[in-house]
Amino acid sequence: MRDKEEVCCPEFNPSLWDNKEFTWTDKLFIKGSMRTFLHMPLPSSMSKLMTNMWDKIIKSEAQLETKDMVVLTYDPTLWKSENYFAVSKEVEGAENVKISGQFLTKVFDGPYSAVPKWMKEMDTYVQEKGNTVKKYYMYYTTCPKCAKKYGHNYVVCFAEIN
DSSP, X not given: OOOTTOOSSOOOOGGGTTXXXXXXXXXXXEEEEEEEETTEEOHHHHHHHHHHHHHHHHHTTOOOOGGGOOEEEEEEEXXXXXXXXXXXXXXXXXXXXXXXXXXXXXEEESOGGGHHHHHHHHHHHHHXXXXXXXXXXXXXXXXXXXXXXXXXXXXXXXXXXX
């Protein structure tokens, strides 16, 4: 049984991600998907996916340093979520994908239910920079237990821009 003070997610530093621009060329990820209900992950699906993907990363010795770790979530429908784990090399037995593009990021802090509001704020931010959004990815930086422990529920919004 886990100690209630134990944390499984590293503490997040928002200054590394807030109001930044990233250009990725063939950034390597492994991809997994899970079922959702109205964009909300089903708890058993999320736990199974995260554990399965992390086990593959560890087995392949493809984990990144904590500061470079990112797990992106993209919801193509109300019923499905795609999750992308950044890795240092291709992972055997996983769907390896490369993501290229320009991204603007902003860090938000609050409940997951605020994501639609944050996307609207992101739209304004992107337009102020003279760009348009092609696609959104979310980086949920900690699990709910660790967010409670740290006192912050940071979410990074990645806007892929034209």
